[in-house]
Amino acid sequence: MAVEKKDIEDVAEALGRKFDEFKKTNDKRIDGLEEEKGKLSGQVDTLNEKLSELDELKSNLEKELLSLKRPDGTGTKAASEHKAAFMQFVRKGIDAGLGDLQAKALQIGTEADGGYAVPEELDRSIIELLKDTSPMRQVCNQISVGTPDYKRLVSLGGAGSGWVGETAARPATGTPTLGQISAFMGEIYANPQATQTSLDDIFFNAEAWLGAEVTREFSEKEGSAFTSGNGVNKPKGYLAYDLVLDDDKTRDFGKLQKLISGAAGSFNGDNIIDLIHSLKAGYRANATFMMTNLTVAYVRKLKDSQGNYLWRPGLEADKPSTLLGYGITENEDVPDVAADANAISFGDFKRGYTIVDRIGTRVLRDPYTNKPYVGFYTTKRVGGMLVDSQAIKVLTLSAA
Template sequence: MKTKQKRAERAKLIADARALTDAVKEGETMSAEKNAEFDKLMKKADELKAEIDRLELLDSAEIDLGETVQRRAGRENISTDEAKARIEDENKACNAYLRNGMGGVPEELLPLARKQFKAAQSGELGGAGGYLVPPSFDTRVIEAQLAYGPMLMPGLCFGFDTATGNPMNFVTDNDTSNEGTIIGENATVGQQDVTFGQVTIDGYTFSSKMVLVPNSLLQDSAVDLEGYLAKKFGERIGRAKNRYYTLGDGAKKPTGIVTASTQGKIAASATVIAPDEVIELEHSVDPAYRANARYMFHDDVLLHLRKKKDGQGRYLWQEGLKAGAPDTINNKPYVINQHMATHATGEKAMLYGDFQSYYIRRIGGVRVLRLVERFADSDQTAFLAFERGDGNLIDAGTHPVKHLVMA
């Protein structure tokens, strides 16, 4: 009910903003005052959209929590009560380590803590010590990453986990120009070779940098230390991942989606994106990829496009009115990515295509390192989080993601 009311409020704000642009006569431009009013209304609409998304994410998280317990029970052939108890013990052991180090872990939980501590030192994970956090803490870090890393949004790219960090090779082939034929009786079948390529996905280490926590906070049991650290680690690593998965140049780092994309359209202007250019970018992508395609751009580009109409006078931007329905540009969903450039001279301002062709690898889990002595003179303990991963576009020459570049 709460989301339904907020959707109605948002629809009213958008209708009021549209009324301002509809009132502008052909050949005229909107006044600065009306522009400011439009931006104010749309800002409120965006804030409501963020609230709606958070409420829906919370509902989804509660469902996922129940499913996690059930999956654990099925995997280990135990009851759901036993699975819940094991998860609670893992969380207690992790919390004790974070607050007091291994020496502060209760004796009955030491086997669990030692197991996680040993796992973090595994060469296969590229470990250099620390503590491999339990799944529940790991999930909280991932959830925090999602808020700051749109490339990590569930269902956008093809994400997968591996236990070890060895390089993985993905074979590609482009056979789109070849087709079968009809042969005559007793005729010899012709030969057509397929050209294969290869894309390698490696493992790079992302760091949260040091998070300093006052020792008085560690001693306060009322403070949700795990929640605080998970949020900090997730925000920092999420931003780093998103930057490299967007803009990375592939030189001892991930190859970002913008870097790997192919030119689809050059805008006529250095600062203005015309509605027809948006449509032409869409049609530069092979129809095979358009069924699951979407746009990606900076928020400034969205603001620019919101006032645009197509040749029939319809707005390119449309709000999603139903629960779970996304807002769209030219009837296609879009993703806001603040690491992309805006619509300025020579910049790749828009992407369009099937982002499932971009592979994101996550290796192992989050490792946490606790540094006690380094900041002892300031009565603080430092925490560091590490996570390994890589990303690249699997493109066999069919170019599943293309960009619009400004003149």
């Protein structure tokens, strides 16, 4: 049954009711007698878990409704012929004429290491599915390039200026500094297996199967790399860059500012407010929090000095739940609440971090290595880079 907007509204209404129940129970826990607190804590945790389930359900329904509205890719005649030939290659291993059709459709030929480029439509679908499943792809800037590597220039400022009188001399000012940054690139691979019998079955959707298998494998590896990867044969995650206490006026380019919570393994509402306002106003307009689901459960219990909860459920379609008015991106590759953990990030990730996809996912069909299974060795070159180190801030849960 297709998702309708009313389904989302019903879930949002249930989310609101459950949040009211959560607040009442948590308030009783805070204000209750000592012997009551143990029992109420269990109820609060149960309600908190239910809030997470409803919030995730609402988000998933919104994504599903959006996917139903996406237009189908039609493509050119050459692209259609390439796709048909590629699926024949997947099912039967027949590649007669595939190289020529690939060259016409994609303007590239077969690479020396073998394999064939995934048709443009399927390749685009894989990227779209990765965006749906990868938290970093949902909020970061993404570009596609045709070369193995990617570099860009950034302005580090320093042009200088000054005040002068109407007829006073105007001496030369400083020359603005330009810096070059490079994406940390790596090749990611997956090797899903299917029996030849299943591939021969006309009711087996080989295209959907291959896309889903590759997407799941790529998404798990990519998400970790974009968040905390060390940059060795993989993207460098934003949390792998140097984290320092210096503010924007004194911090070197390419280093992120971290704020200290003041208590090992915990934080409060004031820390969240400080984190928000450590970011310049221009970045706050499109900023989002990034944390794990367990950390979201932690912040749901936080209140301001007037006793108002900082977390608010999204009670309308297309309106996400917020923390102090800003959206939350759940990323399970961010550290959970623990001593010295970089548990919460806040910023404009689209301006701060760029994901670089090399055009073309490639597949090498292998019916020999693992009989009776046919392997589809699938590779894709992808990278990541911090491009604006003022756009993202990190809260570290340390005492000092």
